[in-house]
Amino acid sequence: MEEKIKAEFLKSGFTLEDEEEILKKCRAFCLNYSLEPSDLVSSWEVYYLNRQLDESVVKDADMYGFLGHLQDEQVEAVVKREPGLHMYSFKDVDMILNDEGEDSNEVVLGTPSDKSEILHLDEYNSAQKTNGNICSSGRISKLVTPFGKRSNKFVVKLKIDNLPTTETMNGMHHHENLEDDIIKRIQPNKSYSLVVHRSWLEPGCRFIYDRIEDRFNALENRIRNHAAALVASGLYEEPVDPSVASQKSIFAVGMICCDGEGHLNDKSILLQSSVEHSGGQRVRLELNKLSHFSVFPGQVVGIKGHNPSGHCLIASELVDSVPLSFAADTNLRPAKKQALDEEIQATKFPSSPTEITLIIAAGPFTTTENLLFEPLKELLTYATRKCTQLLILLGPFIDSEHPQIKKGTVDLSFDEVFRLEVLRMVQDYLGYMGSNAQVVIIPSVRDANHDFVFPQPAFDLDPLDIKHQITSLTNPGIFEADEVKIGCCTVDILKHLSGEELSRHSVDGTPSDRLSRLASHILSQRSFYPLYPPAEGVPLDFSLAPEALNISSVPDLLILPSDIKYFVKVVSLGGTSEGEEQMKKCVCINPGRLAKGEGGGTFVELKYQGSPDKMNASIIGI
Template sequence: MTQSNELVVKFGRSVDNPTILGALEDLCKIYSLDADELYIRWEQYSYQKQKKLEDLDLEAISAFKHAIQQQVEKKANSMGQSSSASSSAVKKTKNLKPTMSSPSLFGLGIPKTPTVKKRRVDFTPTVLKDENSPVASSAGQNDAFFTPSMGLNSIKQSPSSVSAMRLNNPDPGKTVDTLNLANMEEARGIDLEKSNNIKLAPYFEASKFHFRTMRQNLLDAADVLDEQIEIFSNIIQEHYKIPASDIGDPSVQSRSEIIAVGRIVADSPTADGILNTESLALETSRLTGIGRRIQLNLGQIKELTLFPGQIVGLKGKNANGEYFVVEEILQIPQLNFPVSTGSELQAFSEAIGHSTTKVVVTKGPYTSSSSLDYSNLADFVKRINTEIRPNVVVMFGPFVDVTHPLISSGKIGDFPNLKSQPKTLDEIFTKVVTPILKEISPVIQVALIPSTLDAISNHAAYPQDLFDRKQLQLPKNFKCYTNPSTFQLNETLIACSNADAFKDTKEIVKGGNTSLKNRFDRIAEHILSQRRFYPAFPGGLKRRKVRSENGGETWEHASGVDIDVPYMGLTEFSGNINPDVILMPSELTHFARVVQNVLFINPGSFIRSSGVRGTYAQISITPPDLQDGTLTKVEDDADVYLHNIWKRSRVDIITA
C-alpha cells in the first residue's frame, strides 16, 4: 500500500485530494513520520483545537505543521537541559558548551529535522542508537574539545572520550542501502603499492568562478533571469516546431490560444507557507511580456508538478484578462548524454586493467555540534588506506563549519595536542584537518568540493569558487573543484553540487501518477529538465531569530544557500549535456536512484549534529565492455556508444 493510500485510510475520504495528500506526505517526510504516527498527532491536535477532519484544508495543515514544530523544539530544549543536568552530576573538567536553546540544522544544537529510529527506506536499515536520547546527547558534550593532533598515530583519548565515541558511533562500515545489489559485486579496491591509472579531468572553466561576491547589480541579475526564459523559449519553439507568432504574452487579454513561456512564481512575494495551484503566477520575459506576471488557472490540468523558479511552456488563453487558463503544460526536451568511441572505451578499460573502479563520496560536517573533534574522520582515513582502498574520494564540505556553535560563539578553546594553537579559522583547517587528510595514500585521488558554510572559502554564495590547494597545504593527489563542478573519471562524467536542491525545492503536486512518484525522483526530473543543479528560485535560504547572551535578539542561518544571481549561468550543466552521475548531498535521507538514466546519489552527512556516525556512499563502476551488452550503440554511428553508467554501477550507502 502506498503512503497516499495509507493516509486516505487513516484520515478518510475527506483528504482524498492531491493537494491535501501532498501536504500530508510532506509532513511525513519532514518529521520522519508514518501515516499512523501522523494521524495520532492530528488526533491530539484536533482535540486541543476542537477541529474535525472536514476542517483539514491547507490552512489547517499549515497550523498543524506549526504545532508539530513547537513540539519538536520543546523536546529539543528539554533534552538539552536534561543532558546538562546529568553531566553536572559527575565532577569533570569544566568544558565550555554551546548554547542549546534553539534547534537547528548544520550542527546548531538539535537538528530541526528530527532523526529517529524509524525511517522509510526501500528495505530494512541498520538500527542505530537513537541520537536524540539523553545518553547520546550527554556523551556528545563530554568531549567538547577532544581533537586529534598532527597525524593519525598521535591521537590521544581520555577514558570519557573513548566511551563517548563508542556510544555515539556504533557499527562503522555497515551497509544500510544498496542500489543494483543483484547485478554486480562490490569493488575490491586498488593495490596501494601500485600506480592508480585513473584519469581525473575537470570539465568546467575555473576562471569563470573567480568573481567577487556581494557585488550584485540589479540590472545584471535581471538580465540573467530574463535570459533564462528566452533560452527555454527558443528550446521549446525549436523542439515543438512552433512558429514565432504562436509565442505570446499571457498577461494580455485574448480569446486566441497561445504558447506562453515563463517562470513559475508565488502570487505573493512574501509567500513562505505551503503553496497550492491557486497561489501560482507566471512571470514573463521582457521581450514577450515586459516582465509582467499573470495568475494561473490550472483547473483543467489533471496532473502536474511545479515549483517557484521553474521555467515552463504553457498552452492556453487569457479570455478575461485576469488569469491565464492553462490547457496543456509542454514537456521540456531532455539533453543528450555523453558518448565515447569504442576505441576510447577500450583504452580506458585497459588502463585500469579491466578492473572495477571504486569511488567514495562523503559530505560534511565532519564533527558533531558539541565539539571540534575530528577523530571520526581520522579513523575513516585509516579505513580508506587499509580496508576501502578506493580509486577516488570525493569530499564535500563544510570542513570547518562557520555556523558551528563553538565557532559562531567564539568559544573554540584550545586544541590540547597542538604545540601551536590556531589563530584563525583557516589555521584550524591547516593545523587540524590537513594533517588528517595528508594521511590518505598518495595513490588515491581526492577531490574537494566546498560548501557555502565553509569558513575557509572566500565565497559564501552559490555558485562558489574552489579552495586554494597550496594555501591549505594539501599534496598533489588532492584536486580542488568548484561548487558546482563537473569532472571526467575515465569515461564517466560526474557532476557535483553542494546545494540542497532536494530540500529547498517547494513542490506543488497534483495528479495520481505524479503524486505517487517518490519526491526525490520528481525533483531529480526537475533538475534534468531545467538543466541546472539548483532550479529553485529564489533560494531556500532560511534565517531565524535567536536570543544573544546580553538578552538581545539576532538573526542566524538556519538552512539553504544564498544565490549569486548574476552568475547563475555557472550552475547550469556543463557542455549542455546530461552527466552520467550527479552527486548532490542533502540533509534529507541518503539515497541512490536512477532517474532518466542518470545516477543520483546523496551520501548523507558524515557525522550528524549529535555526534552519531552518519553515512557515506561507495560507487563500484565496472569497466566498459563492448561485448557484454551493457553499452548502447548510438544510431547511425558505427563506433559511438552511450556510457550507461547506471547499468554498470553498484552504489552502497555505508555507515561512516
C-alpha cells in the same frame, strides 16, 4: 510477554515495522537479560536517542545494534557491582596473540573485527604515527566520546546491486594474509583521469557586487534560452505573449512566480514571460485542468492553453523540461562554447568509459561535541581498507553551524583548523595509498574558512605538496573521471525545493517518488539552483558568473548532499510521445551527512560501469 512488549512500545509512541519478528527478538532479549518489558522499552528509548534515528518506527534492521546496546548496559552494570572485574573482548585477544602492548596499538575508532582488516589498519595507523601526523593537534587520546561509544559501525542502510561481484560492499572481506595485503596496497588500481570542466570562478574573486540588472539579465536569459530550445526541437511553436486575451490555444514560455510572500498555492501562481514576448508582464496561471504537475518559484516552463479574458492563462499542458538534443550549451556565447568544447576535446581519451569505484561523503565531518573529526578518520580508514582510488569530499569542512565555531571557543583560526586537521588527514591518507589515489574537495557556503557566496570559488590549495592528487572544485562544479561525467553542488537545493514545491499527483493513483521528482527538477531545468527567489541564507550572487549554475548536458552522476533522507536514485529524462528521443538516465545521489549531532551519519560507496544499469551502490551508516 510479546503483547506486553508491544503495549509498552505503543505507550511510548513507537510503532513496529515487522511486528512478529521484532517481538520475537525482544522476547528473547527479555529472557536472556532478565528484563521486564518496560525496562526493555526504556533501553530502546536511550538507544533511539543516542543513534538519532529519523523516525519513531522500530525496525528489524536496528535489532542487531540494539542487542549490542543491551550487552553494553549489562557489562556496565556488572562493572559497577564489581569494579575490579575486567571484561575481555576480541581486542584483548588480538593484543595478546600479536604480543603488543596496550599503548602501542591505538587504532582508529571503528576498527572492524576481521583479523586481516585489523592488521591492515594497524599498519596504516603505525605509518601515520611514523610520520607524526596521526593527529595534527596532538589530541589523539583515549577519550571515549559519544561517537566512539556507538554500537553500529559501517552498517549498510541501502544497497543497489546490478553487477555480479565477488566482493561485498558492506565492509566484510574474505580473509587474506598480511603479505597479500601489503602487495595489494603497493600495487593499487590504476589512477583515474580527472578532467575538470571550465571553471568560471577563481579563488579570491570579488563578490557582493550583485546588482538588480545582473539578476534581471540572468533570469531573462534563462527564459529566452529555454524558449529557444523548445522551439528548436520542432515540437513547439514560437511562444507568444500569454497576457493578451485570446480565444484560441496559444503556447507561452515563462517563469513560475508567487503572487505574494508566502508559499505557492493554486490561487497564487503567476507566469512571467520574457521581455521579448511580453515586456516581462505577469499573468495569473490556472492549472486546475492538469491531472498532475509539479511547480516551484523560479521554474521555467512552457504552457499550452488559452487566455479568454486576458487576466488568467488556463493551462491545458505544462512542459517542464527541455528536449535532450537541444539542451546543451544554449546559454553560452559562441566564443565561450567553442573554448569549452576545445578544452574538453583536448583532454578526451580514446578508450571507452571504464569502471570507476568511488566513495562520496558530505560534511559536517565532525560531531557537535568536539572538533576531533572522528567521523572523517573512520571514513579514511574505511577508504584505505577498500583501496578506494577516488574519494569525493563535499563541505562543510569547518561548519559555521558547529557549536564551538559559533561560540568562537577555538584557539586556532578557521583556516588553520582546516589545514591542520582536515587537509593533514587527507594528506596522510594519500601518502599511505600512493600516487594513484585522488581526492576531490568541494566547498560549502557553510564553511567558516571560505567565501560566503554562491556560486562559490574552489579552495586555494597551492601550498600543498601533493596538490596534484587533490582536485579542488568550485561549488557547483562538474568534472569527469575516466569519461564518467560527475556534477556536484553542496547547497541544499533538494531541501529548499521540498519546502517550495507545489505538486498534484496523477488521478490514476500511480505513486510518485518525491525524492526522484525533486532531483529531476535540477536536471530538467538544466540548473544547479533553479529556485528563485533563493531560500533564506543562500548568498546567490548573479554578478559573479550565472554560467556556473548551468548544467550544459545531463551528467552520469549528480551528487546533491542534503539534510533530507539519503538516497541513490536513477532519474530518467527525455522521451516523447512521437518516440523521437531516447531516454537519458542519471544517477542522483544524496550521501546524507557524515556526522549527525553527536553520532555518525552516512556515506556512499559506488561502483559504476558506464551506465546506471551496470552499477553497485551502497549507503553505509558510520
